[in-house]
Amino acid sequence: MKNDNDPYNFKLTFPAKEKLKSKKLFEALFTEGKNLREFPIKLIYLKIDVNDNVPIKAGVVAPKKKFKKAVDRNRIKRLLRESYRLNKPLIFNNIEGTYAFLFLYLGNKMPSFDEVDKAMKLLLDAFLKKECHEEVD
Numbered sequence: 001m002k003n004d005n006d007p008y009n010f011k012l013t014f015p016a017k018e019k020l021k022s023k024k025l026f027e028a029l030f031t032e033g034k035n036l037r038e039f040p041i042k043l044i045y046l047k048i049d050v051n052d053n054v055p056i057k058a059g060v061v062a063p064k065k066k067f068k069k070a071v072d073r074n075r076i077k078r079l080l081r082e083s084y085r086l087n088k089p090l091i092f093n094n095i096e097g098t099y100a101f102l103f104l105y106l107g108n109k110m111p112s113f114d115e116v117d118k119a120m121k122l123l124l125d126a127f128l129k130k131e132c133h134e135e136v137d
Contacts, residue, residue: 014085017052020059025100033102036130038122040107040115041080045127046100055092058084058101066108076105079113083120090124095132 020026025048033044050057062076080103103120105111 020057042104044102
């Protein structure tokens with residue numbers, strides 16, 4: 001039987017309460033946030049104090065300067081969100097506190113899902129090693 005209160009037994013979803021929407025948080029990320037890079041993705045993160053019972057609020061960005069067509073930007077953002085959604089358990093089970101994440105796409109060409117997924121895994125591992133080094137094996 002599934003226990004809905006168990007934090008280690010969650011569905012691979014990306015609900016609205018986990019999405020980064022606050023303009024203030026976006027600005028704070030760009031001014032105070034720390035960053036990690038794993039081409040073609042850059043992660044900007046910041047420890048925040050928000051009581052939404054969610055450990056991470058995440059957002060994704062694709063540059064309009066490099067990808068003029070909205071269709072292309074939307075595809076990149078969809079790939080970033082999907083990769084994050086599938087790799088969430090790597091990070092959710094190993095962090096303490098609340099963080100805001102912003103994933104920026106840095107590449108010049110349309111990525112494949114495999115490229116994005118590989119970079120996402122490396123980024124999340126690097127984040128854990130940097131911020132939660134005492135908890136990672």
